[in-house]
Amino acid sequence: MCLTFMIQFSGLWAQAADTMLYELYDVEAPTQFPGGEVEFYRYLKTNFVFDTIMNKDCVLHSVYRFEFILETDGTVLQMPKVLKNADCAPRQWLEVLQKMPRWQPAMREGKAVWVRYVLPLRVHWE
Numbered sequence: 001m002c003l004t005f006m007i008q009f010s011g012l013w014a015q016a017a018d019t020m021l022y023e024l025y026d027v028e029a030p031t032q033f034p035g036g037e038v039e040f041y042r043y044l045k046t047n048f049v050f051d052t053i054m055n056k057d058c059v060l061h062s063v064y065r066f067e068f069i070l071e072t073d074g075t076v077l078q079m080p081k082v083l084k085n086a087d088c089a090p091r092q093w094l095e096v097l098q099k100m101p102r103w104q105p106a107m108r109e110g111k112a113v114w115v116r117y118v119l120p121l122r123v124h125w126e
Helices: 037-047 091-098
Strands: 002-005 013-016 019-023 062-070 080-082 107-109 111-124
Touching: 062 091
Parallel strands: 019 111
Antiparallel strands: 002 111, 013 019, 062 080, 062 111, 107 111
8 A cells, every 4th residue: 555645735714703723825834743744654654554444446546635723732623624535534544643743833923823734645555
């Protein structure tokens, strides 16, 4: 099995009257997984379980899009969502994203801010 990762960003969301949720391109210093991008992909490859009983037709060359919000302290704010192919994404993958170690928070105007992270993930069997 091979994983291919891509990162995609879009739009600015208002979370509440006094709290903003930013996109990665709206911040001066983007959020970062401990150890950087390479360690993030290593974490996913190590912790995502590809069960042999999964429906191969469902995951064969499938692209998933996961979305999660990173809090000002670098933790995942809520259970990640699957934006694409939700019926096929194993719940265990969402739990792996939920339990990630703290990220370095995104910074805007010298302050840590909430940021939305969208992770497209392509899965194909080899």
